[in-house]
Amino acid sequence: MTSGALRKGPLKPVGELLNYSRKYSLWMFQWGLACCAIEMGAALAGPRYDVMRLGVIPFPASPRQADLIVISGTVTDKMAPAIKRLYEQMPDPKYVISMGSCANCGGPYWDSYSVTKGVDQIIPVDVYVPGCPPRPEAFIQGIVLLQERIQNEDPADRWAGKHWEPIVVPASA
Amino acid sequence: MTDETATAEAAPGPSAESTALLERVTAALGADAIVESGEACGDLVVRIAPDRWRDAATACRDQLGFDYLSFVSAIDWMPAPTLSEEGSGDTSSPVQPKDQTYGVAGSAGRFQVFARVASTRVPRSGLTLKTDIDETSPSVASWVAVYPGADWHERECWEMYGITFDGHPSLRHLYLPSEFEGHPLRKDFPLLAREVKPWPGLVDVEPMPGEAPEAETEAGEAEASE
Amino acid sequence: MTLGTRPAGFDVDPSLYRHLADAQVNVELDTGDMILNLGPQHPATHGTLRLVVRLDGERVVASDVVIGYMHRGYEKLTEFRTYPQITTLINRIDWLSSFANEVPFIHAAEQLMGVEAPPRALYIRTVLTELSRIATFVLFLGEMGLQVGAITPAFYGFRDREYVLNAIEAATGGRFHPNFNRIGGILTDLPWGWIAETRESMRKILKSCDDFEDLVVANPIFQQRTRSIGIIPAELGAAYGVSGSNLRASGVDWDLRRDGKPYLAYNDLDWKVWTHPDGDSFARYWVRLQETRESARMVLQLLDNLPAGPVMAKVPRIIKVPEGEVWVNTENPLGEMGYYVVSKGATGPFRVKIRTASLSNVSIAPWLLRGVYVPDVITVLASLYFILGDIDK
Numbered sequence: 001m002t003s004g005a006l007r008k009g010p011l012k013p014v015g016e017l018l019n020y021s022r023k024y025s026l027w028m029f030q031w032g033l034a035c036c037a038i039e040m041g042a043a044l045a046g047p048r049y050d051v052m053r054l055g056v057i058p059f060p061a062s063p064r065q066a067d068l069i070v071i072s073g074t075v076t077d078k079m080a081p082a083i084k085r086l087y088e089q090m091p092d093p094k095y096v097i098s099m100g101s102c103a104n105c106g107g108p109y110w111d112s113y114s115v116t117k118g119v120d121q122i123i124p125v126d127v128y129v130p131g132c133p134p135r136p137e138a139f140i141q142g143i144v145l146l147q148e149r150i151q152n153e154d155p156a157d158r159w160a161g162k163h164w165e166p167i168v169v170p171a172s173a
Numbered sequence: 174m175t176d177e178t179a180t181a182e183a184a185p186g187p188s189a190e191s192t193a194l195l196e197r198v199t200a201a202l203g204a205d206a207i208v209e210s211g212e213a214c215g216d217l218v219v220r221i222a223p224d225r226w227r228d229a230a231t232a233c234r235d236q237l238g239f240d241y242l243s244f245v246s247a248i249d250w251m252p253a254p255t256l257s258e259e260g261s262g263d264t265s266s267p268v269q270p271k272d273q274t275y276g277v278a279g280s281a282g283r284f285q286v287f288a289r290v291a292s293t294r295v296p297r298s299g300l301t302l303k304t305d306i307d308e309t310s311p312s313v314a315s316w317v318a319v320y321p322g323a324d325w326h327e328r329e330c331w332e333m334y335g336i337t338f339d340g341h342p343s344l345r346h347l348y349l350p351s352e353f354e355g356h357p358l359r360k361d362f363p364l365l366a367r368e369v370k371p372w373p374g375l376v377d378v379e380p381m382p383g384e385a386p387e388a389e390t391e392a393g394e395a396e397a398s399e
Numbered sequence: 400m401t402l403g404t405r406p407a408g409f410d411v412d413p414s415l416y417r418h419l420a421d422a423q424v425n426v427e428l429d430t431g432d433m434i435l436n437l438g439p440q441h442p443a444t445h446g447t448l449r450l451v452v453r454l455d456g457e458r459v460v461a462s463d464v465v466i467g468y469m470h471r472g473y474e475k476l477t478e479f480r481t482y483p484q485i486t487t488l489i490n491r492i493d494w495l496s497s498f499a500n501e502v503p504f505i506h507a508a509e510q511l512m513g514v515e516a517p518p519r520a521l522y523i524r525t526v527l528t529e530l531s532r533i534a535t536f537v538l539f540l541g542e543m544g545l546q547v548g549a550i551t552p553a554f555y556g557f558r559d560r561e562y563v564l565n566a567i568e569a570a571t572g573g574r575f576h577p578n579f580n581r582i583g584g585i586l587t588d589l590p591w592g593w594i595a596e597t598r599e600s601m602r603k604i605l606k607s608c609d610d611f612e613d614l615v616v617a618n619p620i621f622q623q624r625t626r627s628i629g630i631i632p633a634e635l636g637a638a639y640g641v642s643g644s645n646l647r648a649s650g651v652d653w654d655l656r657r658d659g660k661p662y663l664a665y666n667d668l669d670w671k672v673w674t675h676p677d678g679d680s681f682a683r684y685w686v687r688l689q690e691t692r693e694s695a696r697m698v699l700q701l702l703d704n705l706p707a708g709p710v711m712a713k714v715p716r717i718i719k720v721p722e723g724e725v726w727v728n729t730e731n732p733l734g735e736m737g738y739y740v741v742s743k744g745a746t747g748p749f750r751v752k753i754r755t756a757s758l759s760n761v762s763i764a765p766w767l768l769r770g771v772y773v774p775d776v777i778t779v780l781a782s783l784y785f786i787l788g789d790i791d792k
Contacts (some may be wrong), residue, residue, distance in 0.1 A: 033447055034469060034788055035494035035576065038538075078350040079447055079468040081440055081662040108488055111366040111479065112472035114349060132576065145186050186410045213508045213724040215660065234638075241637040243728065244754040246426050248741060253478060253749060266482050267747025276741050277724045289726060289739070289754070293651050296658035300727060301739075322639035333474070348467035348791060357475055364479060 011162025017156070020068075022093075023150040024055035026143075029066035029090065031083070036100035036133045040072045043136035051140055054147070063089040070139075071123075074102035074109060075116040087123045093155055098125045099140050101132045108132065120166075128168045142169045149171075191217040193302065201232040208305075213276040218301045220278040226286075226304050226341075227314040233290045234319055240302060245287035245316060245326035247306070250275055251283050251360040281305040286313055286336060290320075300316045306336055312358075314342040333358035437776070439468045445596060445753040445780065446787035448761075452776065453770070459776060462768040463760060469791040477751040482508055482718050485747070490576040492755060493789040495538060496531035500569065501580040504751075506662050507740045508582045511720045518664075519708045520584035525663040525702045527567065527579065527745050529694040533604055534563040536691040539784050540611045543684055546781035547624045552661040559607045562600040566687060569593055579678040582718055584711035591773040594702050608692045616685065616698035622771075625681040629767050629779035632678065638758030639766075643734025645783060648686045649678035662729055667704070670697050680782035687784070694762075719746050733757050733789055753792055758783035 032040055043049045044058045051058070060066040063086045075083060087096070098119050101107035106117030119125065126149070129142040145167050158164070187195075194217050197208055206225040211218050221229045228238035233239040277383055284306035291299035306313055315338035316323035328347040333392040335356040337344060347351065409443040438449035453461045473492065477485050486582045490505055502524060509516065516524070534632060541556015571577035581584050609668045615621050627760035632642060633649040654672040656665040673689040675682035728737030734756025741750040760783050767783075767785050768776055 004687055035491055035497075037446070038494060038575070042557055042560070045553055046561060047554055048558070048561050074469060074472055076468055078470065079439060084470075106366075107472045108491070109476065111364045112476055113362075113364060114353075114470050114472050117366070133574075135574065213726060216726050218724070229650070239745075240634060241642075242640045242759075243735065243737060244640070244739075244752065244759075246752045248750050248752075266479060267745045269745045269747070269749060270743050272720070274743060287739075287752075289460055289737075293646070293653040297660055299726075320638050320640075321635070321766075322759055325758060327517075348470035350467070357472060360478075362475075365473065365481060 018155075019151050019153065023147040026056045026095070026147075027060045027066045028056050028058045029060055029063050029069045029086070030058055030071055031071050031086070032103065033071070033075065033079070034100075035102070036072035036131075039133040039136050040070060040099060040139060043107065043139050048137070049136035049140060051136075054143060055106070056143055059080045064091060066090055066166065067093065067123075068095045068097065070097045071119045071125075072099040072133075074107065075119045075122070076114050077116055078114070080116050080122050083119065093158055095126045095150075096123055096128060096145055097127045097130050097133075097146065099129045099131075099142070099147070100141055101130055102131075102136060104128050104130060123168050126164075127168055128159050138169055139146045143169070145169065175245070185327065187212045187217070188215060188234070190297075191297070194298075194348045196217070198232075198238060201236040202229060208281075209278045211276045211279075213301065216299060216301055218278045218303060219305045220305070223304050223313060227316065227319065229302055229304075229318040230288075230290075230316045230323075233300065233302075237292075237300070238294065239290035239292050239298070241291045241293050242316075242320040242322045243291055243299070245286065245323050245330060247285060247330050247336055247358075248276070248280075249283060249334060249358065250280055250285065253360055278303055280329040283308045284311055284334060284336060286330065288316070288323075288326075298383075304398050311335055312337040312339060314338070317341055332356065335359070405541045408572075435773075439465075445785065448780075448785075448787060450764075450780075452773075453768045454773065457772050458774065459771055462765050462776075464764050466758075466761070466787075466790050469787040471788075471792065473753055473792040474751060477753075480745070481746045482720060482748070485751070486580055487576075487578045490578055490751070492753065492792060493535075493731060493733055493736070493757070493786050494575065495786055496535040496573075497575045498527045498531040498577050499729070500530055500736065501578070502663070503507065503729040503731075503736055504738045504740070505580040505753040505783065506729070507583055507725045507738050508718070508720050510725050510727065511723045511740065511742055512714070512718075513721075514583050514712050514714055515623070516584045516712055517709050518706045519588075520710045520712075522664045522701055522705050523570075523585055523589060523710065525582065525665065526698055526705075527570065527577070529701070530563050530567055530597075530697050532694045532732040533691055534560050534567070536687050536694070537563070537604065537607065539687055540608075540615065540684070540691065543781045543784075544615045544621070546777050547620065547621060549615065549618070552611065555607060555610060555614070555690050558602055562603055566593070566600055568598070573780060578771050581711065581714075582720075583714040584709070585713075588710050594705070598702060600697060603700050604695045605692060608688060608695070611688060616688065622681065624774075625684060625777055625782065626679055627677075628680045628771065629782060630678045631763065635766070636678075636763065639763040641763055642756050642759065643730065643732070644686045644690060645683055645734065645760055646696060647672065647674045648682035649675055650676045655728060655735060659728060659730070662727070665731070666703065668697055668700050670700075680778050683782040683784070717746060719744060720748070727760060729753065731756060733784065733786060734760055736789075742755065751757070755789045755792060757787075757789035758792075759786050761790055 043051045098104050103119045109115040127142045127146050131138055191212050206222050208220040252271050285303050287303040289301050327341050330336050331344045332346050433454045435452050439447040449465040451463045452459045483696050486501050489500045492500050537559040538556045543551040544552030568574045571579040631649045633651045636646050636649050652674050653790050675686050720742045726739045726743045735756040736756055739752040740748050743749045
């Protein structure tokens with residue numbers, strides 16, 4: 001297929017340009033569940049942490065127009081089917097940021113009878129942003145790290161499902 | 174009518190307001206409806222006979238002037254299961270006493286439904302009502318006809334404890350998905366996550382920068398559950 | 400605020416703000432009812448709330464509110480945790496005003512133990528509670544504008560929230576979820592320069608409230624969208640358990656800071672309880688706006704009179720709360736929040752019943768939404784102002 005065709009050879013600049021344009025036009029599907037949604041909201045709508053300057057637009061009208069979903073908050077067993085359904089409605093290539101410890105691993109509710117211990121049990125996650133709640137700066141760092149990965153990736157590899165490691169936003173950076 | 178909590182160290186008797194309120198409640202309901210009463214840190218707690226539960230609500234609203242419903246909920250008095258042994262050094266999970274005791278105003282059995290009503294016109298007014306529930310067939314009258322807000326509270330009670338409310342329009346799940354099995358707030362409903370992997374307690378005690386490492390038991394209650 | 404030239408004959412008579420279209424458009428057509436599902440993922444439902452409405456054209460015939468998408472099982476979790484662990488956890492019930500969630504629980508444990516926090520700790524707790532109230536309310540003021548279609552107030556709301564979060568973070572270390580209360584007082588004293596900076600922030604908040612008044616309250620579109628929409632009668636509200644600003648907007652003069660058992664430093668302050676007689680969505684917005692101003696003034700008074708002294712009473716290292724039961728309810732930003740704590744003398748409680756304001760506030764929604772139009776559903780929900788964590792625990 002075209003695997004590698006856009007990464008080396010004469011079409012490499014085209015690949016770079018496509019990646020560049022993809023990373024700076026991420027449309028983020030708002031999936032604010034709990035407290036992390038407020039920090040996500042502060043990052044998006046707050047004039048202080050404005051994330052739109054990175055090209056991330058948080059207002060797609062439906063999941064079919066989004067390429068980034070940020071699960072911010074506790075995932076409960078009742079909500080999990082809805083998350084799965086909406087994730088499947090997103091077109092490829094799509095990215096998932098799991099924000100906050102509830103979405104990463106169940107968080108402070110790890111022993112609850114109604115909480116899904118981490119959203120990675122349902123959908124594959126690209127970036128883990130730890131924190132309870134993570135500061136808006138940490139969330140923006142997660143987006144920036146994701147953008148760096150997008151710049152260097154080959155969409156064909158992603159489509160083929162080649163193995164990739166999720167990014168974990170470091171605690172001290 | 175009996176009034177006093179069983180704690181010996183909380184020596185003073187019921188306050189004047191509680192006594193006066195108890196008299197009003199007795200006058201409104203009749204002394205046969207009240208099984209026992211007590212005081213919980215300044216608040217009057219009255220245990221009502223199970224078949225007079227709805228009358229108690231009507232009396233509260235109409236005669237005692239308690240127009241505001243705070244909540245309706247339940248307590249399961251079965252002794253709590255123990256996750257860690259006393260003296261094991263794990264101070265992070267509380268060890269509950271094994272003996273069967275009941276709280277203020279006593280109880281006849283395992284389950285109790287309790288409710289709190291208050292008045293929006295009189296400051297510092299309020300009443301806690303309790304009633305006993307038969308363990309083999311847990312059910313009690315519903316308050317929906319008197320306080321419409323009891324609707325959701327009773328649904329929650331049913332799904333968490335399995336107590337049915339006669340006269341409730343539609344007793345169905347409120348918080349949990351409809352396929353959920355079991356009644357989570359009962360003491361015999363296990364938290365599977367803790368049984369599969371017990372909380373390790375204070376395993377990693379990191380010293381603060383510049384400090385010598387502390388002994389494990391000295392660090393006391395864990396403030397780091399984040 | 401002058402709005403420039405208006406068409407002749409346009410005046411601000413409130414009777415014009417009734418539902419404009421009373422004509423039944425579906426009279427000749429035999430239309431069946433449609434069932435519409437709003438949520439649980441929806442930008443306008445404030446989180447994971449699901450509303451199932453049966454519509455006749457644009458008008459809601461019946462509605463059902465499905466909650467539980469954020470149910471984390473708090474009451475069960477508290478049975479397996481010690482008191483300090485629970486303090487960390489209950490911050491996250493009402494996640495906008497997180498400090499205010501800790502206060503009734505800590506107060507309950509202190510009552511059972513017979514411990515009293517020193518006056519300085521009480522004052523600082525009051526300051527932080529009122530700051531949480533301001534943080535919640537300015538977000539409401541901005542976000543309700545967003546729900547009825549005005550985007551600018553949302554940015555103002557988040558900007559003002561940042562002033563307050565800066566103050567809370569400087570004092571406690573966490574923007575929200577501070578986990579600052581301890582049984583017997585608070586964790587540490589305030590940092591140097593905090594009082595002066597917070598005074599400055601409060602002045603900015605007061606100026607910002609004036610901006611909200613000009614921008615939103617005086618706006619005729621906002622008035623048309625919110626006047627006479629979603630009227631809660633006072634007696635029915637009380638019977639449903641509606642509390643807080645929602646009940647005060649229906650004319651009920653009841654505020655637990657003044658009318659409940661004394662719990663923080665409110666009796667030392669000179670402040671006013673705001674009510675509004677109408678009970679519609681506009682009244683709920685207006686009451687919260689006035690309460691934001693009032694809270695800012697209260698913070699200024701508290702900072703002027705902050706007593707000196709320790710911030711923590713003497714409590715044992717490992718907290719074992721004696722046997723007993725206690726009910727503590729406080730005026731949280733969303734309404735009446737209370738904890739009924741049953742203790743059997745262990746390091747953790749036997750049973751904690753968490754009474755949250757939003758559960759009762761939203762339980763009136765099926766009644767309230769009968770006969771309103773679909774856009775008004777959003778307005779009504781926005782004006783009730785609930786937090787899903789507060790509903791679902």
